Amino acid sequence: MPGIFSWISGFFAATGPELQAQEPRLFNPVSGDSPTTEQNAALVQNLEGHLFCWLLDSPPAALKTCTHKISPVLEQLEQRLHDQTIEELPRRPLTLPMLMQVLSDESSDRHEVTDIILSDPSLTDQLLQIANSPYFKPGDQIIESVDHAVFVLGLDGIRSVISAAIMRPMMAARNSREALFAQRVWRWGLACARAAEMIARIQGQDTSAHFMVGLLPALSYITLRREVHRIHLASGDRQEPAPAVMRQALARYHWTTTQLLANEWNLPPKYHAYLLAAERPAPDQEHTPLNDGMIIGTREALRHAHQRNMAEEKLLYLVRLDENQLARVRKALLRMLED
Known part of the structure; x- marks a missing residue:
């Protein structure tokens, strides 16, 4: 870049x-x-x-x-x-380049998104867990497949779920501390x-x-x-x-x-x-x-x-x-x- x-x-x-005097702040009002x-x-x-x-x-x-x-x-x-x-800097997920392309392309269809997700079994598991969490699931219906998730949440909704699914494993606790x-x-x-x-x-x-x-x-x-x-x-x-x-x-x-x-x-x-x-x-x-x-x-x-x-x-x-x-x-x- x-x-x-x-x-x-x-x-x-x-x-x-x-x-020290120039310490950055998390929030920076205009x-x-x-x-x-x-x-x-x-x-x-x-x-x-x-x-x-x-x-x-x-x-x-x-x-x-x-x-x-x-x-x-x-x-x-x-x-x-x-x-x-930095030794703890998370490395780029393997499927991220393809996902970024499809996420930024408004003309992408649900089948294209589904195929990319299914190519990564670990991402598939994470996505279904995230999609069925209270943060994203729109109702009481269980989302059982990636295609079902894309259908229920829509392309806009699934884009956010994909981002969360990519990052969730990196932020999961490694130990009790x-x-x-x-x-x-x-x-x-x-x-x-x-x-x-x-x-x-x-x-x-x-x-x-x-x-x-x-x-x-x-x-x-x-x-x-x-x-x-x-x-x-x-x-x-x-x-x-x-x-x-x-x-x-x-x-x-x-x-x-x-x-x-x-x-x-x-x-x-x-x-x-x-x-x-x-x-x-x-x-x-x-x-x-x-x-x-x-x-x-x-x-x-x-x-x-x-x-x-x-x-x-x-x-x-x-x-x-x-x-x-x-x-x-x-x-x-x-x-x-x-x-």
Whole structure:
């Protein structure tokens, strides 16, 4: 991907205290001359803090703790990202190139989609599991075959199921230590992806592309957690990394990791553009479905988990949706999370 490597190199141009000052944020409201810009930044920063407390199952004080172990771990992680030697970076699924072609082609028919899925037995199993999960199944009817899934969900619906089926095995817990984190990250990722997909539909944009990029931040979180654990174990320390170490790793490097994932998987240029627009919105640019979807998805996932989140009336300050549109998105997320 032309330009992606220079973008990554530019991220690492600042180091030490300067990098700390420029720490990327998960949510990046569009900036401008509005007097509420500073207020909005504070709102999303608090929301991000609540998310880390939930995902890492730690109180705020533990995530702010400074330890002597933070710097060496992050230095190694930064070097691996810079050198593109992240050992836990998921490799591209074998069928992804064919699937990306068929997913981006509006003229694709159901038989073409079915044939590609059936060519990969593991993808077939994952797809049927996902299609029958409460997140996607439209009713009580059991979906028994890939052709049936395509028929019931339609081509638009099956595109999102395929994206989830591709990523689900990569985000499944490997052991009991990461089980809670993996479960919560997957739930959060699905909420953000579904919200981004719905907002893209409202705005007449590519729904399947926004669903997939909506899952990438969650995949970057599990990737970074595993890499930090790998670095930590290599140092000879058998204890779990401190929550503050993990929070800093996730906060600093999640957008860099999403771009590396998109590059590793050779995703189309527009996927990189969606990620970059959410990470670094230009002054006064239009809101992006990904940024708005992540804010709404995060708020609803936290609210449903009975965690501190954000007042409902504040959402309308942050996203480019009217009250009725926001209510539709929230209703769909609530139904998904409750099931």
